[in-house]
Amino acid sequence: QKEVEQDPGPLSVPEGAIVSLNCTYSNSAFQYFMWYRQYSRKGPELLMYTYSSGNKEDGRFTAQVDKSSKYISLFIRDSQPSDSATYLCAMRRTSYDKVIFGPGTSLSVIP
């Protein structure tokens, strides 16, 4: 079993839809959770960062962490074609530990 699992997609949604992206993980020691966005052939870009359980909102993006279920989510409201990218969840045990990435979910937002 991989440490971090993510549905690879592809996920295709119409413009304006609410998108839900999810990751599950097996290591209960993970405390720091991140979401990265990666456009084709570009470097990943940090979107959201959360510590421990709870929600965090930033504009159209909301990150949720449920440590009891070992499940994290990223919600994108009012999705735009420019949101079309691969979304990688990532996590680490401590603030200085190595980051473990999920395999990524490919998202297409259709105009």
Added chain:
Amino acid sequence: DSGVTQTPKHLITATGQRVTLRCSPRSGDLSVYWYQQSLDQGLQFLIQYYNGEERAKGNILERFSAQQFPDLHSELNLSSLELGDSALYFCASSVGGSEGSYEQYFGPGTRLTVT
């Protein structure tokens, strides 16, 4: 633009050869991380340097080595290349090291093709 630069953008070489990938971190960042991204393995952490010293090691092969220089730029050396080494290699940088630095800024990557 993240402020992290990587050269070259593309590299095509033959099996058995050796290549060097270069990374310049963002101004002020002391940590440099190297990652390998392939279609079947996803983004894999290779190694981290902090202010010139190796800080953490991931799934880095013995044929691979890295270093961080006094000016904080870093080089990743890949030797005895195999077809399976073909991948995107990313460098990332962050401000801190042991005190924690969750924000890693990624460079544009070097696409390595081994033929």
